[in-house]
Amino acid sequence: xxxxxxxxxxxxxxxxxxxxxxxxxxxxxxxxxxxxxxxxxxxxxxxxxxxxxxxxxxxxxxxxxxxxxxxxxxxxxxxxxxxxxxxxxxxxxxxxxxxxxxxxxxxxxxxxxxxxxxxxxxxxxxxxxxxxxxxxxxxxxxxxxxxxxxxxxxxxxxxxxxxxxxxxxxxxxxxxxxxxxxxxxxxxxxxxxxxxxxxxxxxxxxxxxxxxxxxxxxxxxxxxxxxxxxxxxxxxxxxxxxxxxxxxxxxxxxxxxxxxxxxxxxxxxxxxxxxxxxxxxxxxxxxxxxxxxxxxxxxxxxxxxxxxxxxxxxxxxxxxxxxxxxxxxxxxxxxxxxxxxxxxxxxxxxxxxxxxxxxxxxxxxxxxxxxxx
Amino acid sequence: xxxxxxxxxxxxxxxxxxxxxxxxxxxxxxxxxxxxxxxxxxxxxxxxxxxxxxxxxxxxxxxxxxxxxxxxxxxxxxxxxxxxxxxxxxxxxxxxxxxxxxxxxxxxxxxxxxxxxxxxxxxxxxxxxxxxxxxxxxxxxxxxxxxxxxxxxxxxxxxxxxxxxxxxxxxxxxxxxxxxxxxxxxxxxxxxxxxxxxxxxxxxxxxxxxxxxxxxxxxxxxxxxxxxxxxxxxxxxxxxxxxxxxxxxxxxxxxxxxxxxxxxxxxxxxxxxxxxxxxxxxxxxxxxxxxxxxxxxxxxxxxxxxxxxxxxxxxxxxxxxxxxxxxxxxxxxxxxxxxxxxxxxxxxxxxxxxxxxxxxxxxxxxxxxxxxx
Numbered sequence: 001x002x003x004x005x006x007x008x009x010x011x012x013x014x015x016x017x018x019x020x021x022x023x024x025x026x027x028x029x030x031x032x033x034x035x036x037x038x039x040x041x042x043x044x045x046x047x048x049x050x051x052x053x054x055x056x057x058x059x060x061x062x063x064x065x066x067x068x069x070x071x072x073x074x075x076x077x078x079x080x081x082x083x084x085x086x087x088x089x090x091x092x093x094x095x096x097x098x099x100x101x102x103x104x105x106x107x108x109x110x111x112x113x114x115x116x117x118x119x120x121x122x123x124x125x126x127x128x129x130x131x132x133x134x135x136x137x138x139x140x141x142x143x144x145x146x147x148x149x150x151x152x153x154x155x156x157x158x159x160x161x162x163x164x165x166x167x168x169x170x171x172x173x174x175x176x177x178x179x180x181x182x183x184x185x186x187x188x189x190x191x192x193x194x195x196x197x198x199x200x201x202x203x204x205x206x207x208x209x210x211x212x213x214x215x216x217x218x219x220x221x222x223x224x225x226x227x228x229x230x231x232x233x234x235x236x237x238x239x240x241x242x243x244x245x246x247x248x249x250x251x252x253x254x255x256x257x258x259x260x261x262x263x264x265x266x267x268x269x270x271x272x273x274x275x276x277x278x279x280x281x282x283x284x285x286x287x288x289x290x291x292x293x294x295x296x297x298x299x300x301x302x303x304x305x306x307x308x309x310x311x312x313x314x315x316x317x318x319x320x321x322x323x324x325x326x327x328x329x330x331x332x333x334x335x336x337x338x339x340x341x342x343x344x345x346x347x348x349x350x351x352x353x354x355x356x357x358x359x360x361x362x363x364x365x366x367x368x369x370x371x372x373x
Numbered sequence: 374x375x376x377x378x379x380x381x382x383x384x385x386x387x388x389x390x391x392x393x394x395x396x397x398x399x400x401x402x403x404x405x406x407x408x409x410x411x412x413x414x415x416x417x418x419x420x421x422x423x424x425x426x427x428x429x430x431x432x433x434x435x436x437x438x439x440x441x442x443x444x445x446x447x448x449x450x451x452x453x454x455x456x457x458x459x460x461x462x463x464x465x466x467x468x469x470x471x472x473x474x475x476x477x478x479x480x481x482x483x484x485x486x487x488x489x490x491x492x493x494x495x496x497x498x499x500x501x502x503x504x505x506x507x508x509x510x511x512x513x514x515x516x517x518x519x520x521x522x523x524x525x526x527x528x529x530x531x532x533x534x535x536x537x538x539x540x541x542x543x544x545x546x547x548x549x550x551x552x553x554x555x556x557x558x559x560x561x562x563x564x565x566x567x568x569x570x571x572x573x574x575x576x577x578x579x580x581x582x583x584x585x586x587x588x589x590x591x592x593x594x595x596x597x598x599x600x601x602x603x604x605x606x607x608x609x610x611x612x613x614x615x616x617x618x619x620x621x622x623x624x625x626x627x628x629x630x631x632x633x634x635x636x637x638x639x640x641x642x643x644x645x646x647x648x649x650x651x652x653x654x655x656x657x658x659x660x661x662x663x664x665x666x667x668x669x670x671x672x673x674x675x676x677x678x679x680x681x682x683x684x685x686x687x688x689x690x691x692x693x694x695x696x697x698x699x700x701x702x703x704x705x706x707x708x709x710x711x712x713x714x715x716x717x718x719x720x721x722x723x724x725x726x727x728x729x730x731x732x733x734x735x736x737x738x739x740x741x742x743x744x745x746x
Contacts, residue, residue: 039692043699047680068667068692076668076688083692085684230506294441295449307420311458315449319412319456326699372402 001007002208005183006242006263012356014235014261017116017348020211020242022141023073023181024081024089029242029263030347032254032340033058033091035271036197038067039084042271043330044337049063052306053345055091056141058266059150061134062098065126066117070137079139091266092140094131094173094187095214096147097207108148110165128169132176137287140182144213145173147187159191163200174207183210188237191228192221198236212237213244214262218253227255237261251280251343251367258347259360265344270336275329277321279372280330280336282363286314288332288373306338375581378556379615379636386727387608387634390721393584393615395462395514396554397454400428402636403720404617405627405713406464408644411436412446416703417710425679425711426718429462429514434507435471438499439490443510450622451514460737462681464639465513467504467546467560469520470588470620477621481521483538501542508561513555517586518546520560525593532564536573547580556583559728560616561610562575565594565602571609578611584618585610587635591626599626603633610634624716624740631720632733638717643709648702650694653709655736659687659745661705665692679711 010017020027034041034049037060041049049057059080064070080090096113099106103115112127126134131146147166150159161340166189174184186204190196204212214234217226230245233259237243244264245257254265270280279286281301286293287296288300296314308317308331320328343363350359379402383390393400399600407414407422410433414422423431433455437443441455450456452462469486470478476488485500499507504519522538523531539562547557559577563569570587577585587607590599603618610616617637618630627638643653652659654674659666659675669687681690681704693701716736 017579038696038698040698040700041691043703045700045703046684063696067696068688072668072688072692076670078688083686083689085689107614206448295445297449311419313449313458315441315445316458318455319445323411323436323440325411325413326702327413327418329699330416330418330703 002210002241003183004240006066006240008239010350010352010354012354013259015258015351015356016239016261016263017351018242018263022056022183024087024141027055028334029087030258030344031055031264031371032344033050033264033266034337034340035266035268036061036084038269039073039080041337042275043333046084047352048334049086049337052334053341054088054337056091057086059090059092059138059140061092061095061131061138062097062102062126064092064138065095065124065134066119068324070134074139079137081139089141090138091142092135092138092144093143093246094146095126095134096131097149097281099126100149110144110168114276118273128172129176132173136176136178136182139179142211143178143184145170145209147215148218149189149216149219150191152191154191156191156193156196158218159189159193159196163189165197167200167203170204172208176313181283185209185211185213185242187213187215187246188214191216192199192225194229197233197308198322199231201237209241211242211244213246215244215246218248227256230257230262234260234262240253249358251340252364254340254343255347255360255363258344259356270340271333274332274336277332279332280339281372282366283369283371284367284373288314288318288321288328290372300332300335301339304335304339305341306335308332308335308338374581375614376556377613378583379613381566381612381729383725385724385727386533386632388631388720388724388729389636390633390724391613391615391636393636395429395556396512397460397462398428400462401721403717404428404637405717406431406637406639408433408639408641409457409705410641411440412453413551414710415648416706419457421707422459423461424709425707426714427461427710429464430459431514432463432511433471434465434468434504434511435475435499436470437465437511438497439492443507447510447512452510453514462514463511464515465508465511465517466619467517467519468499468507469504470522472499473522483541485519501545502549503550505546509549509555512552515584516551516555516557518543518557518559518582520562520588521563522562522589522592525564525589527564527587529564529566532562532566532569536569537560540573540576543577544580547582551717557585558582558586558615558620560586560588562589565598567602567606570606574610582614584615586619588619590618591621596626600629603630603635607633607635624713625737627713627716628720628733628736631717632729636647643713644706647705647709650701650705652705653712654745655739656742656744657740657746658743660696661687661701662735662746663689673705673708674712677708677712677715679708681705681708681711
């Protein structure tokens with residue numbers, strides 16, 4: 001039943017390089033997807049995204065449903081691609097995570113989730129069918145099944161209940177007729193319990209999804225626990241479809257994910273932290289506000305080839321940040337996303353040359369040196 | 374004593390086309406200068422400015438003196454060009470206007486102005502020598518003499534006093550040794566009084582400036598009064614130097630200025646109004662917030678060739694603006710500055726073809742149609 005959209009091209013240890021073929025183009029994995037919550041990757045024009053080599057971006061169903069509304073997007077643009085004039089692939093999340101994390105007074109039932117908008121308090125219900133309806137209107141290349149994402153820590157009993165609900169919702173998502181151009185990913189839940197995760201994965205496989213995602217990670221557990229879980233679990237996932245680790249993470253998390261066999265990542269960290277003045281560099285995070293950069297003529301990341309590092313000094317960007325110039329957030333965002341995309345490109349190249357572990361160790365060591373702390 | 378930096382190439386009626394030769398490059402007039410108050414034209418990277426063909430930008434002495442400080446700029450970058458890595462010409466204002474309009478508890482004496490910073494209440498004194506010291510450190514191609522800018526309406530007596538002070542300050546500015554690469558412009562004050570303005574101009578001429586500016590306009594008088602004044606006065610200014618109308622104005626103000634013989638303009642309007650959702654288009658201002666643009670698939674300005682109008686719809690940008698996405702202000706700013714620069718380029722072309730009046734009438738008629746009100 002599931003379409004085959006992924007071609008595995010090379011492995012290096014458990015790390016994989018492949019190609020995902022979608023209606024709006026091919027995506028070369030491992031890949032990082034910049035987050036364009038409200039039909040915009042914050043401060044980045046679509047031409048900027050093309051310039052840094054973004055191959056696929058993420059849109060948030062919850063936000064787009066509330067504003068401007070999926071009907072408007074479909075009416076004006078035909079789909080989200082047309083609305084924002086982004087011609088490359090798009091993945092949309094299911095809205096589940098935001099419903100649980102952003103809205104007020106939510107009520108969870110078998111049918112779905114009733115919640116009040118975080119914007120105006122209006123009442124809404126999103127369940128699997130509604131989530132599919134919205135994502136169908138958005139015309140995303142990859143649609144995520146509607147799931148419940150419990151906060152960790154949680155009891156195993158609670159996690160099983162949640163997993164069972166997620167599975168019933170997954171089947172209802174799968175039953176919903178999407179556009180021919182769209183692909184549906186199932187979401188594996190189950191906390192840090194290997195047995196629950198495995199059971200969830202097996203039952204999702206039977207439903208026939210075009211790819212599988214790991215949800216419910218980086219939601220409160222220790223980083224070490226997540227890394228261990230990934231190391232032990234990801235390689236057991238089907239090798240003939242893409243593996244997507246949702247909402248993760250730091251540059252090192254992404255390296256660890258790739259090492260464990262993950263193909264796709266998204267995270268707001270490079271964009272959100274940019275607006276707080278944090279450059280992510282080869283030698284670790286750099287808080288540009290620091291006094292030590294006041295007269296620093298060096299580029300933010302001397303090893304980086306992006307247009308920001310080629311043109312501007314730390315002292316200049318620090319000034320922009322401290323006086324509140326918009327350009328500061330724009331420049332840091334551009335660099336950070338370039339850094340993430342460059343990192344996954346280099347990881348892919350290392351996999352093709354079967355020297356991923358070497359790349360991993362060198363990157364890890366350099367990044368962890370935290371030279372700017 | 375004054376260097377000759379301006380070559381008059383063509384006239385069409387009173388409108389002029391020429392070239393200003395500066396240390397960092399040539400500027401083709403008539404020209405509009407985007408305002409980069411704090412070493413950044415808001416939301417625009419220096420590459421964006423190059424892309425839209427900005428030939429010269431403006432920096433604000435008052436703001437740069439307070440943050441990050443002219444010494445820091447000189448130390449880090451050698452000058453403002455180096456600090457922000459903008460290789461084309463820069464004009465800096467004298468700081469006078471901001472001292473009078475932004476600071477608290479100012480005290481005006483023959484020596485200069487004592488004021489409290491609008492940022493932290495700290496005390497400072499700027500007079501002609503201090504203004505020159507700051508602008509010398511900034512290394513701007515065009516330095517403005519320190520002047521007093523009285524608010525209109527004002528009595529003629531008050532205006533004369535102010536003019537006399539401005540003239541004494543102009544001489545002190547002229548006496549200050551700047552860099553060889555720098556040029557100094559005198560500022561003509563005198564309100565709407567033709568005789569005061571003429572006297573001020575003649576006395577400034579004797580001091581030998583590389584160009585002359587008209588200050589104290591668009592500061593409270595009726596637009597019609599300003600237009601009439603320009604029409605009657607500008608053509609009496611020296612024809613062998615650049616004529617700069619400070620802080621003006623709307624697209625029609627700029628057309629009227631060019632028609633009267635002005636060569637240089639600056640104004641925050643295209644950048645400031647952008648952040649309030651106002652596109653400036655061939656058919657007048659457009660407030661993108663309006664409900665009528667909700668489902669509008671057209672580009673903001675269908676007659677515009679900028680990258681924003683080539684890629685995005687009104688409906689999309691309206692959405693960005695209403696949800697508060699940074700990209701909205703960035704896109705509108707980019708278009709507005711492109712529109713201003715395109716307008717002066719077209720005016721220049723029309724002057725060379727000696728059809729400026731025709732261009733003026735057509736532009737005026739189309740812009741005044743206010744199609745989006």
